[in-house]
Amino acid sequence: MDAPDGLQYMHRALELARNGLYTTDPNPRVGCVLVAEDHIVGEGWTAPAGGPHAERMAIDRAGAAARGATVYVTLEPCNHTGRTGPCTDALIAADVARVVCAARDPNTAVAGGGIEALGQAGIPVEVGMLEDEARAINSGYWMRMERGRPLVRSKLAVSLDGRTALANGESQWITSPEARADVHRWRARSSAVMTGVGTILADDPSLDARPEDTDLDVVQPS
Numbered sequence: 001m002d003a004p005d006g007l008q009y010m011h012r013a014l015e016l017a018r019n020g021l022y023t024t025d026p027n028p029r030v031g032c033v034l035v036a037e038d039h040i041v042g043e044g045w046t047a048p049a050g051g052p053h054a055e056r057m058a059i060d061r062a063g064a065a066a067r068g069a070t071v072y073v074t075l076e077p078c079n080h081t082g083r084t085g086p087c088t089d090a091l092i093a094a095d096v097a098r099v100v101c102a103a104r105d106p107n108t109a110v111a112g113g114g115i116e117a118l119g120q121a122g123i124p125v126e127v128g129m130l131e132d133e134a135r136a137i138n139s140g141y142w143m144r145m146e147r148g149r150p151l152v153r154s155k156l157a158v159s160l161d162g163r164t165a166l167a168n169g170e171s172q173w174i175t176s177p178e179a180r181a182d183v184h185r186w187r188a189r190s191s192a193v194m195t196g197v198g199t200i201l202a203d204d205p206s207l208d209a210r211p212e213d214t215d216l217d218v219v220q221p222s
Contacts, residue, residue: 009033009040009072010102010130016045016054017074017137022188022211022218023048028105028138030054034062034069034096041065048219053078055087059094066094074134076105076127077114088117099125102134106145140191153190155183185211193221 016031024046032054034042042062044054055077059066077087115125135142140151157175158164188209209218
């Protein structure tokens, strides 16, 4: 597939993609690394919706050093115009030498079109490096695109004997602070949160996401 150090750069791209765990919805989380002469010259990750994609951020940070660089990106570059222009156009204009992407984009608006556009411009593309890891970062995105339905996570806080509250209704928390913090991290990775009418009437919960491991503005679930 590639030289061993290529894995190092793709691992770094995956790490960068995780910067968008709480901020890119409904777009997928993508990381990108530009490498020239065995040195990283530019890095990027997907900004909140409407902002630059990972490839454009990495190209902007690399500047002139992007010319002739190898691009490691966790998802096939887009070649359609949404709120931003096609990433393929940016890569072609930057005159990169090669693109290594972890996975093809399952979105039918892309679906191999980015790879084809780069190939037609004379830029070779390799696909499949650390694909499973790349898919895991965007498991909900793949579920929507491939199966046409949302990825559903279920959270239930119960005691060892199957209770969710004391019979007299006086209990407040039966989960630990660590478990409650974990719930907020999972909420922040979700597009929507649902609960039962009994919980709504009894507790009037906000159901917002307040993860403690980020200073970024979290995209709140609906």
